[in-house]
Amino acid sequence: MTQQKVTTRVYVETPEQIDFTFETAGIGSRALAYLIDLMIRAVVLAIAATVVFFITGGAAFGIGLVSVISFLIEWGYFTLIEWLNDGVTPGKRALGLRVVRTNGVSVDLYRSAMRNLLRAADGFPPMFAFFDVLPFPSYAVGIFVIFLTATNRRIGDLAADTMVVVEERKGIDKLPPLPSDAMQFPAHQVAASGITAREMARIDAFFRRKRLFSAQRGDELAEIVAAPLAKKMGVTYASPVLFLAGLLQGGYEDRASYAGIDMTLKGNR
Numbered sequence: 001m002t003q004q005k006v007t008t009r010v011y012v013e014t015p016e017q018i019d020f021t022f023e024t025a026g027i028g029s030r031a032l033a034y035l036i037d038l039m040i041r042a043v044v045l046a047i048a049a050t051v052v053f054f055i056t057g058g059a060a061f062g063i064g065l066v067s068v069i070s071f072l073i074e075w076g077y078f079t080l081i082e083w084l085n086d087g088v089t090p091g092k093r094a095l096g097l098r099v100v101r102t103n104g105v106s107v108d109l110y111r112s113a114m115r116n117l118l119r120a121a122d123g124f125p126p127m128f129a130f131f132d133v134l135p136f137p138s139y140a141v142g143i144f145v146i147f148l149t150a151t152n153r154r155i156g157d158l159a160a161d162t163m164v165v166v167e168e169r170k171g172i173d174k175l176p177p178l179p180s181d182a183m184q185f186p187a188h189q190v191a192a193s194g195i196t197a198r199e200m201a202r203i204d205a206f207f208r209r210k211r212l213f214s215a216q217r218g219d220e221l222a223e224i225v226a227a228p229l230a231k232k233m234g235v236t237y238a239s240p241v242l243f244l245a246g247l248l249q250g251g252y253e254d255r256a257s258y259a260g261i262d263m264t265l266k267g268n269r
Contacts, residue, residue, distance in 0.1 A: 022165040024152040036091030083112040115156035122154045176207040183246030190250035193233045
């Protein structure tokens with residue numbers, strides 16, 4: 001009987017017919033990222049608790065108020081930062097991790113809120129509690145579920161249709177062949193546009209595979225990729241191919257590497 005190799009790689013095809021290969025994050029890196037975020041939240045909570053007890057003079061209702069603040073920090077920290085920062089918290093950034101939906105796109109507010117509200121289920125049972133009111137989660141249930149899933153997803157991820165992936169960064173030796181009359185974008189303009197390394201990698205993959213498509217199909221794919229990026233930059237273009245070429249050139253000048261996403265562009269099937 002042939003043994004199947006265990007892998008944590010996930011293959012996703014986007015609506016733009018671009019295949020992404022993601023490496024899902026393991027328990028070790030996720031735990032370290034969580035500890036970094038925990039220290040940040042602990043500092044914020046300690047400051048808030050000090051202010052509350054100073055104002056209330058140590059009254060009983062102050063403890064209840066601190067419990068409410070603790071919940072807001074615990075839930076709001078992950079929910080808002082993951083939503084506003086494209087799935088990356090400070091802890092995840094330090095470990096090179098990112099939360100994405102299982103189709104490879106960024107998490108929205110709804111999914112970010114759902115996966116983080118269900119931390120309560122993943123964190124059960126609590127190991128101990130600070131001041132008998134602030135439980136510290138053991139994450140025993142979450143770890144157990146991660147071991148059961150091939151893509152290292154906890155309960156919150158399963159419910160929100162999300163996963164935590166590793167962001168590899170690979171240098172590229174040179175740009176792919178680009179048209180000589182590409183639009184011109186200064187490196188600082190591209191850097192300030194908010195276009196992500198993943199989006200830049202998608203453009204890079206397009207030009208490396210462009211020769212495989214007919215001229216018409218190439219223009220169609222270029223329009224699909226270019227339209228949301230032009231909207232993000234607030235610019236217009238006459239040719240999506242020339243726009244993408246200029247964007248890639250400006251982005252390459254700004255940073256020496258793009259997100260290490262193994263991707264292929266597919267033509268008509």
